[in-house]
Amino acid sequence: MNISMAAEQSGVSAKMIRYYESIGLIEAAGRRDNGYRDYGDHEVAMLQFVRRTRDMGFSLEEVASLVALWRNRRRSSREVRRLAEKHLADIEARMAEMRTVSRTLKRLVHACHGDDRPECPILDDLAAPKTTAKVARRPGRARKVK
Amino acid sequence: MNISMAAEQSGVSAKMIRYYESIGLIEAAGRRDNGYRDYGDHEVAMLQFVRRTRDMGFSLEEVASLVALWRNRRRSSREVRRLAEKHLADIEARMAEMRTVSRTLKRLVHACHGDDRPECPILDDLAAPKTTAKVARRPGRARKVK
DNA sequence: CATTGACCTTCCCATTGTGGGAAGGTGCAG
DNA sequence: CTGCACCTTCCCACAATGGGAAGGTCAATG
Numbered sequence: 001m002n003i004s005m006a007a008e009q010s011g012v013s014a015k016m017i018r019y020y021e022s023i024g025l026i027e028a029a030g031r032r033d034n035g036y037r038d039y040g041d042h043e044v045a046m047l048q049f050v051r052r053t054r055d056m057g058f059s060l061e062e063v064a065s066l067v068a069l070w071r072n073r074r075r076s077s078r079e080v081r082r083l084a085e086k087h088l089a090d091i092e093a094r095m096a097e098m099r100t101v102s103r104t105l106k107r108l109v110h111a112c113h114g115d116d117r118p119e120c121p122i123l124d125d126l127a128a129p130k131t132t133a134k135v136a137r138r139p140g141r142a143r144k145v146k
Numbered sequence: 147m148n149i150s151m152a153a154e155q156s157g158v159s160a161k162m163i164r165y166y167e168s169i170g171l172i173e174a175a176g177r178r179d180n181g182y183r184d185y186g187d188h189e190v191a192m193l194q195f196v197r198r199t200r201d202m203g204f205s206l207e208e209v210a211s212l213v214a215l216w217r218n219r220r221r222s223s224r225e226v227r228r229l230a231e232k233h234l235a236d237i238e239a240r241m242a243e244m245r246t247v248s249r250t251l252k253r254l255v256h257a258c259h260g261d262d263r264p265e266c267p268i269l270d271d272l273a274a275p276k277t278t279a280k281v282a283r284r285p286g287r288a289r290k291v292k
Numbered sequence: 293c294a295t296t297g298a299c300c301t302t303c304c305c306a307t308t309g310t311g312g313g314a315a316g317g318t319g320c321a322g
Numbered sequence: 323c324t325g326c327a328c329c330t331t332c333c334c335a336c337a338a339t340g341g342g343a344a345g346g347t348c349a350a351t352g
Binding site: 045048049052053056057066069070072073074075076077078080081082084085087088091092094095098099101102104105106108109112113114115116117118119120122123126127129 | 191194195198199202203212215216218219220221222223224226227228230231233234237238240241244245247248250251252254255258259260261262263264265266268269272273
């Protein structure tokens with residue numbers, strides 16, 4: 001199977017498959033006589049695993065660990081759970097931040113007329129807030145469902 | 147006032163102040179005879195404004211728009227509210243994704259023994275999930291409270 | 293006065309993940 | 323044979339930030 005087919009079936013772009021290979025995240029695919037990478041069901045399954053962990057928001061570094069654990073038959077589930085818990089805590093923390101910002105933003109949007117006049121509580125607050133909130137920024141890991 | 151002082155008072159690092167200036171996000175600071183940038187209360191207020199919008203999670207591009215609106219006395223609050231609403235929607239969308247992942251992760255962590263044995267529902271699910279969830283990844287905009 | 297340490301300047305590099313695109317080879321259909 | 327759709331590698335860009343080098347400046351202290 002060619003790389004574009006593997007990409008289609010796994011949901012990982014050909015570009016990313018090559019990249020993952022280059023950084024050692026996945027094993028180098030076998031090559032055909034013409035130099036083309038060749039993929040089988042096993043490889044596609046691996047790519048799907050990677051895609052799912054990515055979709056869950058794990059970093060490539062964490063994905064690498066998970067892949068290693070996945071294929072290690074003598075792993076301890078403790079390790080896996082530790083990783084999952086850490087990531088979960090991370091997500092929860094970021095969600096808490098975002099909730100604060102969301103609340104503030106909602107309040108401000110509500111207070112702003114949103115018409116032709118220049119008066120704007122939103123800008124006023126940004127210039128001199130009563131409470132300060134922080135949030136993580138657009139990471140872009142939202143899977144385009146194409 | 148020197149740049150490090152302005153950094154301290156605004157909460158924006160000197161590095162970032164220079165960067166913001168270089169990309170035209172903020173006006174170039176005046177220079178002293180020795181070539182040092184010079185800051186006054188006005189500039190510090192501007193930097194604080196930028197820092198707060200950043201803390202709220204607006205991109206630098208959006209910050210640029212907000213800064214422009216802020217200093218434009220003939221602005222319409224409509225514009226400002228539109229930006230805020232867009233960002234709010236963005237945050238809500240990402241939170242929704244994260245909530246899904248959080249739920250999934252919680253369930254899996256709960257189901258995993260987390261001991262020396264290799265059996266692991268977490269890996270099983272990543273390999274062949276029942277429901278697929280996606281989340282945005284660690285953006286690192288969490289303000290270090292230093 | 294000279295030295296020292298804490299500033300300042302500009303420049304370049306790294307990060308994380310992803311996509312764009314060029315330049316060149318391959319494979320198949322018409 | 324031509325054309326088109328693949329494949330290959332390689333470099334560039336992005337967001338926003340930090341690290342650090344090389345060199346200039348300033349103030350205090352010996």
